[in-house]
Amino acid sequence: MYMIKKRNFIFLMTSFFLLGTLLPIAAWLINTAAENANMLYRQNYEEEATDNYEKLAYFDRYIRENYYMPIEAGVIETGAYKGQFESLGDIYTVYYTAEEFKKQNESIQGEFFGIGTVLRGEENGFIVVESVLSGSAAEKAGIKAGDFIIAIDGNSFLGKELTEAINILRGEEGAEVNLRIRRGEDEFEKMLQRSKIVTPSVDGMVLKASNLGYIQLTSFANHTAEDFRAKLTEMENANVEGLIIDLRNNAGGLVDKGVEIADMLLDAGTVATAKAGDGSEKRYITEDGSTELPYVVLINESSASTSEILAGAIRDNKGGLLVGTISTGKGIIQKLEQFDDGDGARITIAQYFTPAGHPVQGVGIIPDYLIENIEGDETDLQLEKAIELLEKKTEGAGRSAYVQGAGGFPRLWDACA
Secondary structure, eight states: OOOOOHHHHHHHHHHHHHHHHHHHHHHHHHHHHHHHHHHHHHHHHHHHHHHHHHHHHHHHHHHHHHOSSOOOTTHHHHHHHHHHHHTTOOTTOEEEOHHHHHHHHHHHHTEEEEOOEEEEEOTTSOEEEEEEOTTSHHHHTTOOTTOEEEEETTEEOOGGGHHHHHHHHSOSTTOEEEEEEEETTEEEEEEEEOEEEEOOOEEEEEETTTTEEEEEEOOBOTTHHHHHHHHHHHHHHTTOSEEEEEOTTOOOBOHHHHHHHHHHHSOSEEEEEEEETTSOEEEEEEOSOOOSSOEEEEEOTTOOTHHHHHHHHHHHTTSSEEEESOOOOOOEEEEEEEOTTSOEEEEEEEEEEOTTSOBOTTTOOOOSEEOOOOTTOOOOHHHHHHHHHHHTOOTTOOHHHHHTTOTTSOBHHHHOO
16 A cells, blocks of 8 residues: 655645645736736726817817807717718718708608709719609709719719718709719700609509510619509519519619519529628528519619619529629618717618629629610610510520520629639
């Protein structure tokens, strides 16, 4: 039997005792050091934040004490609020005053006084006319999609100043506004008179020569999905043989309305996945039950946002073919929110991906048949191709039947990774 000498036994016991005493002390020291480091970090952060806001307060006093003209109440504060949002470098993230927010809401409702244009701001360029509303002052003045608005009432505007430009273009009924337009190499001015703009987002007709239905979507507003359902039912009751859905020059709108329309066109599946900055995801889905009509969707370089969500879902789920040019590439989603004092903001909250996982931001949706209309030619080559594809359909066949024998045009969706 192994025996421990008394001297060794005492040494072992003493070691265990010291170890048992020192370990808690060491742990306490480590925890204390960590807490102190944490406190120091928080203190430095708070001091830095305080210093930053003190600097803002200092500039507020400095401007008021030194500026040579009277300063309108609230101007400096509003500028500071706007600056916080603009500092992100995202032209879609914007602070609104109460009046600006009211006008922004009017767009969603679809009624306001203005000139009748849908506009897009280019990040490093001018304000672009996406589309012109039928019967509007802009249409009567000869303004066209693709024109650049470089000045309003003599004041120049860049794409990043789109919100300010829209607020000036809207106003009292009957009031005039002067636009300076750039079209190609030419520049010219137009005087327009504001009028009430009611923006029906859905229009359509039966193309009698081919017995095909045609539905145009100009935006995705509160009533768009309901109006689309009514128009789709009208086409089905008219016994059309196919459907053309025109998303050209549609700058987007409410995502949920695009998803509702996708639900009418697709069986159960994914419409898009939105990924937020914190890593969370939201999947937009459709349920079973879709139209029996074969359809083709038209898109172009001015089809943006919700238009791209819908087009991407149709392409990846093989619901119908896409014809036209590559879409805008606005693959981000904004939230519009009003604050307690009436002011509000639109802020980018997520980036979305197609059902196949492809990003849209900066890339766009690539059509199955890449066809560009010729400027100055009245022939709508994109519409003609859509009619051709639908007329070549095989009775009762699905998407694959459209592609067969439709040679001469690249099927780009097959080559897109």
